[in-house]
Amino acid sequence: FQGPISLEVLPSLKLNLQDVLVLPASGAFGETPLARVKEVDLHMALAPLLSKRIEVESVLVNGAEINMLTNRQGVNSWDMPKEAAVVDPEQKPSGESKGASGTEFSAQVGELRLGDCRMAVKNDLNGHNFGLALNALELKNVGLGQSMGLLLDLVYDDPAGGRSLGVKLNGQARLDPAERAATLDIPSLALSLRGPAQKSPDTVNGQSTAQARFAGAEGLPAGLACLAAVNLEPGHTHLANFPAAPAAGHPGG
Numbered sequence: 396f397q398g399p400i401s402l403e404v405l406p407s408l409k410l411n412l413q414d415v416l417v418l419p420a421s422g423a424f425g426e427t428p429l430a431r432v433k434e435v436d437l438h439m440a441l442a443p444l445l446s447k448r449i450e451v452e453s454v455l456v457n458g459a460e461i462n463m464l465t466n467r468q469g470v471n472s473w474d475m476p477k478e479a480a481v482v483d484p485e486q487k488p489s490g491e492s493k494g495a496s497g498t499e500f501s502a503q504v505g506e507l508r509l510g511d512c513r514m515a516v517k518n519d520l521n522g523h524n525f526g527l528a529l530n531a532l533e534l535k536n537v538g539l540g541q542s543m544g545l546l547l548d549l550v551y552d553d554p555a556g557g558r559s560l561g562v563k564l565n566g567q568a569r570l571d572p573a574e575r576a577a578t579l580d581i582p583s584l585a586l587s588l589r590g591p592a593q594k595s596p597d598t599v600n601g602q603s604t605a606q607a608r609f610a611g612a613e614g615l616p617a618g619l620a621c622l623a624a625v626n627l628e629p630g631h632t633h634l635a636n637f638p639a640a641p642a643a644g645h646p647g648g
Contacts, residue, residue: 407452408439419472424464429472433458433511449502459512467519504537526552534568543568545579550587561587 398414417430436455443450464472512529528550535544545568550561566581 404441406441408437408441410437411435419464419474420476421470421472421474423466423468423470424462424472427462427464427472428460429462431460432456447500449500451502451504453506454504454508456509457511459509461512461514463514463516465518465520469520502538505535507534507537508532522555524555526554528552540571540573541569543570557589559587559589561585563587 401411403409412435415432419429434457438452440450509532514527517524530548533546548563552559563585565583569578
């Protein structure tokens, strides 16, 4: 930790970390960090623990930078020392959250927010390099078997191919492990695409064409059960917006 640390325990747990730095276990990457986080802020209620409930009021991660690197020798920046990767055979599988009495804990997060986060992937073995920019991710009322508010602003960038894809969506999500099901309700979705400046095999009349298909999966509104083709002029960005489904009794567009 390079920055200040703030901790409060009562009446609830409040933890704030700034300038968090994680270095690769291997020294093969010089001073390039595996991860750097500008700020982490956690607020958690303590009283519900007595009733075997984990209630996190809010989690904030801001300004995270992650470097997923692979050098020519095949060493990864995220590799752990072999002695640290040994698993105790008697250890409970991850995901089990039972107390001494065998009663399962329930968990809920009021709000999870990630902002201004970046991930760079660079592989010197195969030359695959790309970047992800998570401008915003917000989840509200996070828990299993209940509806969660969802906001996402994500950009994928392929500098070698001169392509990028941006996704912005706002809606509701629900995870139901008992039914092994996940549903999405997305009333608004925007795609931002940029094609390469040079001609490539997927060009038509000198223009790159991208398609996004939403095949009427369960939980998606009818407005997303469509096929949208976006013609991209080289070097330019276009937006494809998918509005909410029309109300019952009204003609759809």
